[in-house]
Each structure stands twice: as structure tokens, then as C-alpha cells.
Amino acid sequence: MSGLLPAPPAAGAFTRRSLLLATLAGSALVATGCTGTPGDVTDAVTPAQVDQLAAQVRVQEAVVTAYDQALSTAPELAASLTPLAAQALAQLDRLRAAAPGDLGTTAAATSGVAAPTDPTEARAWLRGLVGTAAAAHAAACPEFTGGRAALLGSIAAGLRGQETVLA
Amino acid sequence: MADGTRSPSASPTATEDAALQEALAAAHVAIWGYGVVGAALPPESRDLVVACELAYLDLRDQLLALLSARQVEPVDDEPGYTLPFPVLSPVDAAALAVTLEEGSSAAWTWVLDQATERSTRQFGVAALGAAELRAVGWRIRAGRTPPTTAFPGLPEA
Numbered sequence: 001m002s003g004l005l006p007a008p009p010a011a012g013a014f015t016r017r018s019l020l021l022a023t024l025a026g027s028a029l030v031a032t033g034c035t036g037t038p039g040d041v042t043d044a045v046t047p048a049q050v051d052q053l054a055a056q057v058r059v060q061e062a063v064v065t066a067y068d069q070a071l072s073t074a075p076e077l078a079a080s081l082t083p084l085a086a087q088a089l090a091q092l093d094r095l096r097a098a099a100p101g102d103l104g105t106t107a108a109a110t111s112g113v114a115a116p117t118d119p120t121e122a123r124a125w126l127r128g129l130v131g132t133a134a135a136a137h138a139a140a141c142p143e144f145t146g147g148r149a150a151l152l153g154s155i156a157a158g159l160r161g162q163e164t165v166l167a
Numbered sequence: 168m169a170d171g172t173r174s175p176s177a178s179p180t181a182t183e184d185a186a187l188q189e190a191l192a193a194a195h196v197a198i199w200g201y202g203v204v205g206a207a208l209p210p211e212s213r214d215l216v217v218a219c220e221l222a223y224l225d226l227r228d229q230l231l232a233l234l235s236a237r238q239v240e241p242v243d244d245e246p247g248y249t250l251p252f253p254v255l256s257p258v259d260a261a262a263l264a265v266t267l268e269e270g271s272s273a274a275w276t277w278v279l280d281q282a283t284e285r286s287t288r289q290f291g292v293a294a295l296g297a298a299e300l301r302a303v304g305w306r307i308r309a310g311r312t313p314p315t316t317a318f319p320g321l322p323e324a
Binding site: 083084087088090091094134138141142143144145146147149150151152153154155156157158160161162164165 | 275276279280285288289291295296299300307313321
């Protein structure tokens with residue numbers, strides 16, 4: 001049992017949340033592009049949205065690159081950063097899958113500044129980049145509908161959490 | 168509806184309203200649940216619990232206002248809830264708070280999925296981010312590593 005149950009005999013909340021999770025599993029499939037069907041209005045994207053999704057992929061690529069750089073220049077942070085880096089990479093994978101068409105391949109850019117070698121400074125540098133990315137995904141979220149809005153909002157929230165633990 | 172409120176099927180925001188009802192139900196659960204969390208934590212943690220509870224009271228009020236403005240009858244809180252596990256220690260209390268926040272995150276992610284109004288998605292993304300921030304703090308208190316999740320509110324792929 002993973003959630004709070006209304007006290008018997010009421011039946012509402014758990015049932016609703018169970019259905020919610022089951023439905024969200026389907027939603028996640030849409031978000032990853034596995035079940036999108038032509039004519040699905042909620043899955044349709046305009047050319048401008050395609051561009052914006054590509055931009056969000058670039059934002060996330062920069063986060064992944066920043067973690068790689070920080071782990072390279074401040075390896076003593078590996079224990080704390082490796083799980084966060086893995087989460088950022090998983091986010092990038094799902095974001096790429098949700099973006100229609102060929103995104104092409106580009107060199108992911110960070111801020112253009114190399115990661116500091118001092119661990120404290122490296123964490124602060126990462127924190128700034130992660131916070132900026134979270135804000136960018138959160139700002140993009142309302143511009144989409146359906147699974148893509150849910151995915152962008154979720155990733156934004158996940159990065160907000162990372163920003164907090166990097167403090 | 169018998170009281171004259173609008174039929175969900177007649178509303179252009181019917182699916183969104185249904186998702187907002189889920190978020191409201193999650194807020195009701197959280198308000199109740201934080202009472203249990205607070206009772207199991209030492210007094211010095213009370214401010215944190217109160218802050219979380221106030222956040223949900225505010226969310227509840229915003230949702231009630233939004234649904235009422237749409238002439239949708241908001242879901243009531245339940246007379247009682249059954250805990251998913253015994254809450255006998257501060258770690259249990261933190262774990263319950265994580266459950267509350269993750270339930271809220273799932274509801275708000277669903278709102279984002281179902282929302283037809285841009286303003287609702289703005290509301291949803293803010294609420295989801297706030298829930299995850301609270302969840303991170305409680306996961307730390309519950310000793311979970313890492314305390315962050317890649318996809319708050321969504322099932323892992």
C-alpha cells in the first residue's frame with residue numbers, strides 16, 4: 001500500500017490515486033513518444049513548439065554536460081553528484097524521446113565557463129546552471145499540452161529538487 | 168448536478184476540472200496527514216510541519232475558488248483516512264510526509280497532462296515544483312538517498 005486510504009467504508013482517495021498512477025503510466029508513454037497517434041490533438045505540436053522542445057533538449061544537454069565537467073574537475077564530489085547526474089541524463093533521454101523529428105546533433109554548451117576545480121565552487125556553479133534549467137523548463141511547460149506539459153513540469157520540479165540539495 | 172452546478176460533460180474544461188478535483192483530494196489528504204506528521208515529530212520541527220500544512224491550506228483554498236468559479240462542486244475531504252504504515256517515530260513521520268508530497272506531485276502532474284487552460288498549467292507547474300521541494304526535505308529527514316527524483320509525479324520509465 002503506497003498511499004493514504006480513506007477510513008473504511010469510504011473508498012475514494014486510494015482508488016482515485018491508483019487510477020491516477022495507472023493513467024499516468026499511459027501518459028508517460030505518450031510523453032516518451034511511444035503512443036502518439038496522428039490526429040491526437042493533445043499530442044499535436046506546432047512548428048514553434050517543435051523549436052521550443054528542441055531548445056529544452058539543449059537546456060537539458062547543458063545540464064548533463066555540466067555534471068560531466070564537474071565530476072571531471074572535482075572528482076571528490078562523485079559520491080554526491082553521480083546520482084544527480086544519472087537523473088539529469090534520464091531526464092534528457094525522455095525529453096529527447098518526447099521531441100518530434102530529428103533534433104540533430106550539436107555540441108552541448110554550458111555557460112561557456114569551465115567547471116571550477118574547488119568542490120565548493122563546483123557545487124555552486126552546478127547549482128546555478130541547474131536552477132536556470134529548472135526555470136527554463138518550468139517556463140516552457142505551460143506552452144505545451146498533454147504528456148509533454150507533464151514531462152516538462154516534472155523535469156522542472158526534479159531539477160528544483162537538485163538545486164536544493166546542491167546548496 | 169442536482170444543486171444546479173454545471174454538468175462536467177457540458178464543460179469545455181471537464182477533463183481539467185476532474186484533474187483539479189484529484190489535486191484537491193490530495194490537498195485534503197495532505198492537510199489531514201500533516202497533523203499525523205506533526206504529532207510524531209519533536210516540537211522543534213513544528214514550524215516546518217506548520218509551513219507544509221499552510222501550503223496545502225492555501226492550495227486547497229485556491230482550488231476551491233477555481234472550481235467554484237467554474238460552478239463545479241469541489242470534492243470534500245473524507246471523514247477519516249487510514250495510514251499506509253504505522254507512524255511511530257520521526258523517521259516514520261518523515262516517510263509519511265514524503266508519501267503526502269509524492270501523492271500531491273502525482274495529482275499535479277496529472278493536472279498538467281489534462282489541463283486545457285494555460286493558466287492552469289502555470290498553476291500546476293508551480294504547485295508541482297513546491298511539492299517536490301518539500302518532498303526533498305522530507306526524504307532527507309527520512310534518510311533516503313538520493314533525496315531527489317528525476318520525474319516527480321511521473322512513474323519512472
